[in-house]
Amino acid sequence: MAERSQTAPEAGNDMGNDDAIGGNVSKYIVLPAGYCGQPKKGDLIFDACFESGNLGRVEQVSEFEYDLFIRPDTCNPRFRVWFNFTVENVKESQRVIFNIVNFSKTKSLYRDGMAPMVKSTSRPKWQRLPPKNVYYYRCPDHRKNYVMSFAFCFDREEDIYQFAYCYPYTYTRFQHYLDSLQKRNLDYFFREQLGQSVQQRQLDLLTITSPAGKRSW
Numbered sequence: 001m002a003e004r005s006q007t008a009p010e011a012g013n014d015m016g017n018d019d020a021i022g023g024n025v026s027k028y029i030v031l032p033a034g035y036c037g038q039p040k041k042g043d044l045i046f047d048a049c050f051e052s053g054n055l056g057r058v059e060q061v062s063e064f065e066y067d068l069f070i071r072p073d074t075c076n077p078r079f080r081v082w083f084n085f086t087v088e089n090v091k092e093s094q095r096v097i098f099n100i101v102n103f104s105k106t107k108s109l110y111r112d113g114m115a116p117m118v119k120s121t122s123r124p125k126w127q128r129l130p131p132k133n134v135y136y137y138r139c140p141d142h143r144k145n146y147v148m149s150f151a152f153c154f155d156r157e158e159d160i161y162q163f164a165y166c167y168p169y170t171y172t173r174f175q176h177y178l179d180s181l182q183k184r185n186l187d188y189f190f191r192e193q194l195g196q197s198v199q200q201r202q203l204d205l206l207t208i209t210s211p212a213g214k215r216s217w
Helices: 171-183
Strands: 028-030 045-047 057-060 065-069 084-088 094-103 117-120 134-138 146-154 161-164 189-196 202-208
Touching (some): 146 161
Antiparallel strands (some): 057 065
């Protein structure tokens, strides 16, 4: 049994349906079946309510295993690839298996040795999980979708752990980078607003030419 805390509303009422995913989970507390008290150490808390976060639903399969459902791309429910979420309230030496169960791709670099990224409060530099702990396969229990499973052992109770598909690069970080270029007044860089996205974010048109006196190839 899982207790949801401060989450965005679900789209639809069928929680067994892979498509019944609304907004990102926010401080989603996973409690043992039949338990209604305060979460104890080891009752994992999932969160994806931050920029570039993506985790729409969590289901506990067993004491050590969790099925995770990612949200689709904006305006295109066919594409489900990206995930980025945090886990806290862990117990030292707690071992888990996370299954990303609703990937839309049939081919993935996860089949060729790529592994998800992880960092934590005390180790803020992104690292890849050992490829030997990562599995990518077609699962008959999830409409024969491709599933990526990875095993992980939490080692520091006070840490918040973050997992991602690969190195995150946020819209805000990109805008800061463009701002820094614009402030340099480069004669070969021009930036203007082309329009706005569905989520009312600025869409930039960048024109890059060669520096004065140099040939462009």
